[in-house]
Amino acid sequence: MAESIATWFAGAFEGLPHELIIFLVSMLPIVELRGGLILAPIFGMNIVKAILICLAGNIVPVPFILLFITKVMSWLKTTRLLKGFAEKLESKAMGKSEKIARYEFWGLVLFVGIPLPGTGAWTGCFIAALLGVRLKKAFPAVIIGLLLATTIMCIITYGISALF
Numbered sequence: 001m002a003e004s005i006a007t008w009f010a011g012a013f014e015g016l017p018h019e020l021i022i023f024l025v026s027m028l029p030i031v032e033l034r035g036g037l038i039l040a041p042i043f044g045m046n047i048v049k050a051i052l053i054c055l056a057g058n059i060v061p062v063p064f065i066l067l068f069i070t071k072v073m074s075w076l077k078t079t080r081l082l083k084g085f086a087e088k089l090e091s092k093a094m095g096k097s098e099k100i101a102r103y104e105f106w107g108l109v110l111f112v113g114i115p116l117p118g119t120g121a122w123t124g125c126f127i128a129a130l131l132g133v134r135l136k137k138a139f140p141a142v143i144i145g146l147l148l149a150t151t152i153m154c155i156i157t158y159g160i161s162a163l164f
Contacts, residue, residue: 026057112145
């Protein structure tokens with residue numbers, strides 16, 4: 001899924017600098033840095049440049065999600081039009097919260113770091129905020145998780161030899 005979305009971005013934003021496209025893709029929920037790291041070699045970008053851009057793009061929304069998502073969700077629940085969507089989104093996220101709730105820091109690291117569908121920084125931050133995990137604990141866990149996800153995705157995308 002991340003690959004098809006990343007490829008769509010490559011075509012949809014043709015003409016923009018490749019670095020900007022990869023940065024923006026890495027900021028988006030669902031695709032995040034996984035999509036950026038899949039897209040980077042399509043643009044012929046070297047691994048170091050890709051890692052730096054994708055990590056930066058994926059980190060930008062993290063503090064905002066951790067600090068404001070509960071307020072946004074509370075507001076959405078007060079609107080007639082978006083209440084059902086907000087409740088469904090929250091319910092779906094909380095359905096994946098068991099490991100984070102149980103192990104907090106390391107659960108969040110693994111949730112963000114293992115690149116599986118429905119995991120990543122956006123969902124991890126959302127769950128952490130809903131569980132009341134403090135910013136001081138959640139932010140470093142998400143960063144470590146992103147470094148883990150970056151390592152795994154670089155191995156998948158560029159091959160093991162690219163890391164050495």
